[in-house]
Structures are given as structure tokens and as C-alpha cells.
Amino acid sequence: MMKYGEIIDHIYQQLLLEKNYGHVAAYIPELATVDSEKFGVCLIDRDNQRHAVGDWQEQFSIQSIIKVVTLSLAYQKLDAQLWQRVGVEPSGTPFNNLSRLEHDFGIPRNPFSNAGAIVVCDVLMELFSDPREVVISMLRTLAADENIHYTQAIAASEKSEGYRNMALAYFMKSMGNIKHDVDDVLDLYFDVCSIGVNCEQLARIFMFLAKHGRSADDLHSYLSRGQAKRINAIMLTCGFYDEAGDFAFRVGLPGKSGVGGGIVAVMPGEFSLAVWSPRLNEKGNSYRGLRFLEHFTDATQQTIF
Amino acid sequence: MMKYGEIIDHIYQQLLLEKNYGHVAAYIPELATVDSEKFGVCLIDRDNQRHAVGDWQEQFSIQSIIKVVTLSLAYQKLDAQLWQRVGVEPSGTPFNNLSRLEHDFGIPRNPFSNAGAIVVCDVLMELFSDPREVVISMLRTLAADENIHYTQAIAASEKSEGYRNMALAYFMKSMGNIKHDVDDVLDLYFDVCSIGVNCEQLARIFMFLAKHGRSADDLHSYLSRGQAKRINAIMLTCGFYDEAGDFAFRVGLPGKSGVGGGIVAVMPGEFSLAVWSPRLNEKGNSYRGLRFLEHFTDATQQTIF
């Protein structure tokens, strides 16, 4: 068994000595106020043991990381039918790109682009009468922690500036790939992105993808083994926008980042690992989070490759 | 230990009963003459045991699969310096796309697009006085088989129709990313693509990527563990052109295809697996080869995810 605790501590201390680059996401006013030097790590191993360091108990905004959860919910219900409305290919373009979407006639390349995640929200509105409740319940159950909530101030802040996402949604609406009212779909989208989690909660939530679709205690099945494999594959090829190739290359784990500064990565059969550091590089991924994960896989040789 | 032989046999027989779709690559006259119903499989397991079925002893044109070998040679010598001239991101575009290359000022998105592989050939011309000899020697050593050769008829056939690749190369030359004479670089490119291999040779060649950079007999190191991980990562994110996401999603193994109908995939620590079936789907990947690999990973649950 790896001594994850020691390794995590070591890399954590090492990175504190390095200069921290990048900028806290500024386009969402509420996010801009976060302390840029926060830094937390939490790994849950296959025996559900926690190994954590730094600000791992402090909550931050989950942002795009939620896209994996909403996708899993939609995929669980619709299975392959889902792929009629969103693809599984990396896009080679930034997360909010319109040109690619226009080229593809309103079918987003993958569910982790903004457009793709908006389509998934539209799907959830069809599948569930109260999708907000379904999402938050799944998070709480997976984390075994009731203290996970929507953050209205952040959702409101994003809505007030979400013109680009409005443009994406209206374009898809014009192509017939959004069924509900655009305002309603985006309300759901901004709401699920606003959820607050800490590193432990996040790592626990993602254990179902380290455990081939089953809950950490092995009592529940969220996805079939084949579905879990496929979600992990999409994380690997599309989880970091147009830095996905670089993340696969440097880190070599399926993962997903959010502009709140969180990154979560899973080693199937082994662990789930959450890192949080708010400064983002120019691709919108946590600078220090990426550094941490690169060091971690170098040190442990725990990589899918 | 998996009973690979039985599983391979079973899927092979099953696929023979299914309709075989797609078309043999027609744009290279010499390739168009291949019998479209050929079908071979060879898996080399971690103990270097061979499990094979069908036309596994018959040679076919390696085509784009060679790009992994040429990349490994260049990477071995230049390490990270190589990435100044070619990226590691999936492109979201077909293998011979010019627009993407223009958008990126002549730096190919990844080394498995045609443009990227042409740059790698240009690099090999700088690194080695006789790159053809270096490439073929590496293949023969890895396969432990001297019977691997350049196929002049195919190389000549490709050169005579290789206008699109000329366009790619001249564009990169105009941007300063090709150092040698374009004709010379493309001669090397077409030559290495023309090499004939059979399924066993191909599977044995790729064992160094299943063995974290070391030869099957563990005597030689071709790449560091970190380099081998990174090559596997690039195969996963970029190995199947704009079907890379779908391959990761369905199959879940690092792999590479060629228009000769070959596909090779590796499970790090476990096996190397080569399939050959000349009919290609509309994305240019072997139709039956993809089907085989999808069934294989479903049956064995041997996937990196």
C-alpha cells in the first residue's frame, strides 16, 4: 500500500515554497473575492481512508466539476441515447467556443464544454421533476455528508454576467438542441455550478468513478462498469478543455477541473484525489492543482498509462 | 491470468458472422489491391506469450502506426525540447486538416496528425544520419524478427498522390517549422509509412509501451517510465484522429490505427494487441478492428479506465 499521506504532505510543503502563478477567476464577481493562496488536498484510497493536508476542510465553488455528476445522472437514465444530443470528442477549442458549435450544427462536441453541460441540464429537466434536489441528494449521499448546498450569491453573480452562455444556449435552441426555456435551463446550469464543496467531500463524491460505478461502501451502483469506464474516458479526453491532452500527458489520470480552483482526479481501482488552489492558468485550470497532480503521479507512478 | 487465447478466438469467430462494413483505403493505389476480408489478431501478454488467430502472419502496410515509433525515437533524443515543434493536444479535426495548422501558425496540434508526423520526420533527419536504418532496426529488434522491410511500391504510390501532404509540409516550411528540403522530408515520411508488418510483429513492437519503456525481455530501455506514460497518453488522446474520443470511450486503451487497416492497442503492464482488417470506416479507422477491440475490452474488462 502506498503511503499516500506522506507523499501528499511532502509535495504540499514543496509547492508552498514555489511561486504560485495565475489569477483567481475574475469574471464571476463572487469568485473573485476568494483568498488566492488557499491550498487543500484530500485523497480517499480504496479502503475509503482519508489522506488530507492544508485547507481541505474549507468549501469552495464546485463550478465545472459538477458537469461529471450531472452527466452521470443523465447517462444513468438514458444510456447511449444521450449521445444523440452531445458527442464524446475533444473539441480542440476553449470551453466557451461558439464556432465549433456552429460547425457541428448545435451538437456540442462533448459534455464538458459549457454548451455540452447546458444540454445535459436540459436533459435533466426532462428526466426529473426536481433536478436540483436530485443533484444535491446524489452529492450528499456520495459524500456521506449533508453539509453541501447551493450558493445563491454565486449563482446570481454568474447569471448577471452569463451572456456568453446565453449565446451558446440560444444558438442550440435555434438548432433544436435545447427543449426548455433558455432562461430556465441556464438557471439550473448556474445553480449546479454554484454548489459549495470541500476537498474531502469532492474526493468522496468521485469515489464512484474510482470504484467502477459503485459507491465507496459498495452498497449502491450508480453506473454500470461499462458506463463508469466511459465517463472516465470522457474525463481523460475532455476534462481540461483545450489542455486535456497536456493533462493526460503530464498527469495521466481521468480528471475534471473547475474555475473555482478545484481539480479532482481518479485512479480506477485505487483512489480519488481532490486538490484546491484558486489561481488559474491561462487555460482556466488551477495552476498549483496541476503542479500537485504532476508531482503526485511522478512520485507514485500511479497513472493509467 | 486471463485466457486471452480463448477470448480472442471467440470474438474472432463472432465477428466473422457479422457483416463487414467500410472500404479499403483507395487513395493509395497500392493499398487498394489488398483483400478486404483479411482479418488477423495477435496479443502478446506480459509473459511474452503469443495469442493469435486468423491472418496474423500476413504482412500489411503499417502506415500511420509508424508515427508512434518515429515519435518515440525523436522523444528519446530530444525529450521535452521536442514539444517546441509539435503539441500534445487532440485537434478536433481530420488527420490532414490544414485550417487547424494555419490557426496554430504551423505548429501541429499533435504528432499523430499528418503534419505532426512530418515534423517528426524532419526532426529525425536532424538527429540521425540514416534515419531509415534507425527506424527499421528499432522495429526488427523490438519484433525480434529481421523480416521487416520498406515497401518501395507503396512508398512510390503514395508519393505520386501525396499532394495534400505536400501542402501541409510546404505550409510548415513557410512558417519555419520544417528545416530540410520538403521533398526529402516527405520521402522519409512515405518510406516509413510503407513498412510491411504482420500482427505478431506489430504486437511485439509495441510491447515497449506496455512495459513502461523497456523491451519485452526487460534488457533494454527505450524510453523512461515517464516518457512511456506520455506516449501512451498521446495515443489515447490523439491516436484515432477525430475518433480519438470515441475510441477512448468504447475501447479505453491507448492505441494507434493506420489506413492499412491495422490497429495496435496496449494495456500498460498487461499486453500489446494488434488487429488487422482492411475495411475502414468513414473516419479512416479499421471497422472490424474497432469492433474487435470494443468486444475484447467488454469481455476482459481490461481497460485503463
Place this chain on the structure above:
Amino acid sequence: MMKYGEIIDHIYQQLLLEKNYGHVAAYIPELATVDSEKFGVCLIDRDNQRHAVGDWQEQFSIQSIIKVVTLSLAYQKLDAQLWQRVGVEPSGTPFNNLSRLEHDFGIPRNPFSNAGAIVVCDVLMELFSDPREVVISMLRTLAADENIHYTQAIAASEKSEGYRNMALAYFMKSMGNIKHDVDDVLDLYFDVCSIGVNCEQLARIFMFLAKHGRSADDLHSYLSRGQAKRINAIMLTCGFYDEAGDFAFRVGLPGKSGVGGGIVAVMPGEFSLAVWSPRLNEKGNSYRGLRFLEHFTDATQQTIF
């Protein structure tokens, strides 16, 4: 003096014998009900004499032709300052293209694309407290006819389906190039497009561009001579979406089309000519209207080239 009446009659009769191709605009429900075989022509010569034939007294929806009038109003007030928010270059793309707009960071290539015309509406909201009144007054004065009105049913119909224009406007809003509320700007946009005119009114309205910026009776100046030249130039290079080159090539007059089936063209110093026929070709321009104008300039040699 040309015998315009005879020439117009002759071409009109000739085209009635030819098959009429294309389809009435279907995306706006209210427009789809128009009789597809309507066909009217009206030319106003430099002495303000009318030469008309067919359904020239029947009103149709002005649609994109209004973009020339709204542009003239904005240009009259802001002069060159206007070009900070919209360009004067042909786009090489369809009228509702998003990719081009994204490439240009939200600055529309020209004021006759949908995006460009939406920006002009945003400008009019800054310039005038009641822009609807200003627009309709200008039309009535130029046409010397009070019987020109907004058509609420058409505006409402367009708004209910205007998702693509919402996407364009929200994207520009996200880039800072729309100052007002998007819904309000699009309300104005759809309203001005809904105005009903007949061929005579339309031809008379555009006389100010045949008369170098002055009214037909020479009593008022709407634009300086230099400004009128520039508006005519933009009509020539951008007036027919990605068929602008073909229109210049075949017809050789500055002009503007609308999806209501109207086309207006001016020969500076000579005449203003309006044609109406609702069937549109695949580029969205009136099939028979284009045919008429091509025959007309062939017959009269009245072309700016």
C-alpha cells in the same frame, strides 16, 4: 433619356414566362403565408418619374432592406465614430454566422449582417429617445407617403423564433458591443424589419442614395455626398450576404435585399429601382428579383462598372 417603362415592361413579361424558382421564407411564420407568385417592379428616375409594373402597389415586409435606413440614421449622427463598433468589410459568410463574429471579438464585419444591424439598433437606442418614431418618420418623408407602418404580427412572429439573433446579440453583449438590454435591442430590430412597404415606396425611399444624400426634391440633405458614397459602397460589397460578389458581378449596382422578397438597387445620379418577388434562392435573395435586375442592367447598360 432611357425608356425605362418599356424596358421594365418587357423584362417583366419575359420573366413571367420563365419558371420561378426558390421558396418563400419559411422561418418566419407570418412571411410564409405570402403568395409566392407576387411580382412587382418600380423605378423612380432622376426626374422623380415613376415607371412601374405588376404588383408594385402591394405592401410586403421590408426585412433586411431597413438595415440601410437604420445605418444611414446612425451614420448621419456619429459619422466615422460608428466604425468603432461595426466594420465595412464583406464577411464571406452567411448573414447569421457566429464563427466570424467570434473570430472578430464581437465586432461585426459589416452593418448588413444580422449582428451588424443589431449593433446599429443598439446605437439608435443611444441616439434617439424614440427610435421607432424616427425610423418610420424618415421612411414616410422619403416616400412622401404616410401609409407606412410597423406590422406587429410579423415582429411578434420573428421574436418568437429569433433564437439565432438572440445568440448573436448575447455574444456581442458578452464582448461589450451591446450597451442596452438584449431583449430591448432585439425588439427594436424585429420591429424595424417588420415594416410594410410597396415597390413605389421603397424606390422613393432609396432616392436619397441615388441623389448623393439629398432628398428627391433636393430640399433636404440626409447624408453628405461622401457619406452617401460610402453607404452605396457598403451596399455593393455587403448588401447580399455571401452573394454580394455575385450581385456586383451580374448586376453591378449597389443594392440590398430582404427575406420578404424585396430588392432595391440604385444607380447614383440616375435612378432607384425596387423589385419584389417572394421566392428566395438558397442564399436568401429573391430569385426573380435577381433575374430582373440582371436583365435590366444588361438591357440598359446602366451599371456603375
Place this chain on the structure above:
Amino acid sequence: MMKYGEIIDHIYQQLLLEKNYGHVAAYIPELATVDSEKFGVCLIDRDNQRHAVGDWQEQFSIQSIIKVVTLSLAYQKLDAQLWQRVGVEPSGTPFNNLSRLEHDFGIPRNPFSNAGAIVVCDVLMELFSDPREVVISMLRTLAADENIHYTQAIAASEKSEGYRNMALAYFMKSMGNIKHDVDDVLDLYFDVCSIGVNCEQLARIFMFLAKHGRSADDLHSYLSRGQAKRINAIMLTCGFYDEAGDFAFRVGLPGKSGVGGGIVAVMPGEFSLAVWSPRLNEKGNSYRGLRFLEHFTDATQQTIF
């Protein structure tokens, strides 16, 4: 009759007092040696009278301006059939853009892009056994001056650096839109671009487009009236790359520029006007040449609009 001589002199003197911006074309070594402060103007009026000032007798490289002449030769022979291989629409992209060409499957948007002019050269090789002789003869006859020659040093200089044009030509070859050997076609292309002319020669050459297709002395017909109109239309919509709209807007005359610093413009029925000043703006058009023409049309109100 306008006092063209006085007006030209006046603007010429005025511009000498203004700062001269831009850079001499540097990518062709032979062009880079030209004195950047050269400045010549020559207008030929409808009575074939010359009005000239400055360095109007000094020869410079015709470069892209020759594209109008080669197009006229091909159009004269093939008429509308020519448009199967090249379009007449402005491209909205720089002169050497590959993406647009790929999007359009190897059919250049217009004959004044590099790709379009290369196709026209390919056509000339089909039409004439000695196209170089045909081109130079036409120029000498039109100019009534035998002292017009190919400039081998410039052609050789361009060939040695012409990788981008090689890329364009090979791409079109791959799409079937170049029939001859790419090297041969580009040899012709670079040769015709290398021809040396002075302002008077250039203005006289273009009189056939001011005279609706007939020679200045009215004895020969080069193009039908309809064809001359169409060539003028293409000059207006496509003659200045992605500054075509701006040229139409500011100057309002059909014209064509070259990277040698020359610009020629025609007012149909009135005059042909050549300007030469080697400093180019960032779009590749003569800075001072554009300024001159803008002042000239403001002063004379001689514009097609």
C-alpha cells in the same frame, strides 16, 4: 473636363508633407531593396491624355496587379466556364489564407487571392502554348510600349521563398483544381508577378477596363462590355484582399494593388489612374497610394458611387 493635372499635383505635394507610414515588402528579398520614398502618379483620361507627377517613369514590380490581366485573358477565352474553377466572392480573409480554401474544397473564392491567381495561371497553360509571351504581348500592346519585361531576379527571389504558395497550389492539386505540374504553374505565376512597369505603362494598360473592354484607341476589343463590367466588379469586391470593403468605402473605384507598392484604379468611361509608393500598410496595400486615391476621389467626386 476635370483639371486632372492640377488636382494630381496638388495632392502629390500635400502628401509629400505628410509622414509616410508602413514598410516595403520584405518577404521577397529583391523587393526589399527598393527606395521606400519613391512616389509616382499617372492618370490617363478618356482622351488618352497623360497627367503625371513624381516618379511616374520609373519601373517597379507589378506583382498582384497582373492578376487582373491574366484573369482577363482567361475570361476572354473561357467566358462563364471559368467560374467552375474560381469564384467571384470576397473572401473575408488575407490573400494567402489556406483555411478558406480548405473550407471551399479547393475552389478559390475569387481570382485575386493567391490561390485564385494560381488557378488562372493553370488555365492559361491550357489555353496557350506560350502563356508568358501572350501576357507580355498584351501588356506591350495595351501600353503601346515595348519596354516591358519579365524580371528574372525577382521571379527567382520569390520562387526561393514561395513555400506558402506551394502549399496553396499543392492543396488545390490534391482537390483536382490544378491540372499541370505544381512547379510549372508556380513558375508561371512568379514570372508574371515579376514584370516591371512604370505608372504610365500601368495606367495605359488598364484603359481597356475604363473603356468597357476596348483598347484606348477603340480599335481592338479585349473583352465584351459585359465582361469588362464583371472584371471591374471583381476588382471592387476583391481587389484589396480583406481591405476591399474599406477601399470601396474610402475611394469608391474598382482597383487592384500589388506588394510592389503599385495601385491602379479605373473610373469606367473616364480614366485609368496608377499610383506607386512602396511602403505597405499592414494589409499589404500601399499606404501612400491609398491616401492619394482617397484624396483624389474626395477632390474630384469621381467615384462609381
